[in-house]
Amino acid sequence: MTGGPLRLYELPLSGNCWKIRLCLAERGLPYERVTIRDPERTFADAAFRRLSPLGRVPVLVCPDGTALWESGAILTWLAENTPLLPRDATRRAQVMAWLFWEQADLSPALALPRFFRRNGTEKANAERMRALQEKGRACLEFLDTYLSRQDYLCGAAYTLADLACHVYVMLSPEGGQDLAPFPAVRAWLERIAARQAWEPLLPAG
Ligand SMILES: N[C@@H](CCC(=O)N[C@@H](CS)C(=O)NCC(=O)O)C(=O)O
Structure with missing residues (x-):
């Protein structure tokens, strides 16, 4: 990666965008943060669509002008050649x-119920919301069993797997999930939030 500026197009409450900010902080990389204030207009705008063909965020514009979209692809690009993403093909595939x-x-199971609550469509989506919450609980149960055996998803060290997965778990109470029955998940979230580079979704206060 060259030393030029990176530009992140984002929405402040988006978990997918939060992942990218967290990864940039882990890397200690400076970047320009472009917060979209008028999503409906911006996402339909032809110039924005040239950066993000589906009209979504996050989008990261690289120093050479290449625009990257899909949070997983952006994270992978940012984590290349760091301990967050092993070089060894097998360990990399595990991440x-x-x-x-x-x-x-x-x-989908954790973010959509949060989205329905935030935009006031919880009642209109009641049945879907219940099904997603049940699916979300199954995902949390799976994570809890996994994390009761090891500190991080790929073993003893924090990797991109933890960075990507913890975000919507941490936000899931906003979508009606109760994390109380999942002690290993809660301990994992605490370990991650104690990292020097970790920052909350929104600044405190
Ligand atoms: N799979 C995509 C999901 C991106 C996504 O859904 N972004 C939301 C914000 S979290 C968005 O831009 N939504 C606007 C829209 O779909 O109109 C990723 O991980 O980047």
Whole structure:
């Protein structure tokens, strides 16, 4: 990576964008933060669509002008050649498994109920919300069993797997999840939040 500025297009309450800020902080990389204030207009804008073909955030614009989208791809790019993402193909695949699972199972089950609550469509989506919450609980049970045996998802060290997966778990009470029955998950979240580079979704106060 060259020393030029990185530019992150983001929404302040988005967990997917929070992941990228956390990874940038882990790397100690400076970046320009472009917070989108008018998402409906910006996401439909042709210039923005050239950066993000689906009209979503996060988008990270690299020093050479290349725009990266999909949080997992951006995280992988940022973590290259760091202990967050092993070079060894097998250990790397173990980390990637958690990134794929996060996108396919964990994030929809935990992020959508939060989204319905935030935008006031919880009642209109009541049935879907219940099904997602049940699926979310199953994901948390799976994580809790896993984390009762080891400190981090890929063993004794923090990796991109933990960075990517902990975000929507931490936000899940906003979507109605109760983390009380999952002590190993809560201990994992505390370990992660104690990291020097970790920062909350929003600044305190
Ligand atoms: N799988 C994508 C999901 C991106 C995504 O859904 N972003 C949301 C914010 S968290 C967004 O931009 N939504 C606007 C929209 O879909 O119109 C990723 O991980 O980057």
